[in-house]
Amino acid sequence: MTKEELIERAKEARKLSYSPYSNFAVGAALLCKDGEVYVGANIENSSYPLCMCAERNALYNAYMHGKKKEDFVAMALCAASDDPCSPCGACRQVLSEIFPSSAPIYMSNLKGQVEETTIKELLPYAFSADDLK
Ligand code: THU
Numbered sequence: 145m146t147k148e149e150l151i152e153r154a155k156e157a158r159k160l161s162y163s164p165y166s167n168f169a170v171g172a173a174l175l176c177k178d179g180e181v182y183v184g185a186n187i188e189n190s191s192y193p194l195c196m197c198a199e200r201n202a203l204y205n206a207y208m209h210g211k212k213k214e215d216f217v218a219m220a221l222c223a224a225s226d227d228p229c230s231p232c233g234a235c236r237q238v239l240s241e242i243f244p245s246s247a248p249i250y251m252s253n254l255k256g257q258v259e260e261t262t263i264k265e266l267l268p269y270a271f272s273a274d275d276l277k
Contacts (some may be wrong), residue, residue, distance in 0.1 A: 151252050154220040157183035159263040168200035170223045174206050176215045182206035199235040213242050228252050228259040239263040240270035
């Protein structure tokens with residue numbers, strides 16, 4: 145699967161968002177080594193802190209299908225943002241633990257702008273299980 149195709153899957157997943165409070169729909173698509181793609185969209189709630197981001201829903205969707213960190217190849221996300229949509233802090237923390245540190249993360253928007261990064265770049269000095277020792 146190409147980078148463009150993965151971004152397209154994130155754009156499609158965005159349509160599944162439930163975001164009546166922010167009106168900011170986000171889609172994410174996670175590519176695995178076996179070619180499977182797991183998608184997520186943000187799902188909000190009237191009790192605002194319960195809102196769940198697209199990235200975490202995609203990761204948890206993959207986990208619920210038996211996939212693990214070592215199976216992941218790349219993630220794409222897409223929103224109607226001015227600049228390519230960037231993962232929030234909570235998602236960065238989750239990605240730092242269950243997404244490969246150097247795997248590409250394609251941040252995009254509906255204007256077709258794409259920026260490529262990694263979780264290592266997005267969250268240097270991440271808190272991790274090692275810190276609990
Ligand atoms: N959101 C995501 O799903 N992913 C991001 O990368 C940024 C923010 C969601 C959370 C909330 O439902 C809405 O976008 C506005 O913050």
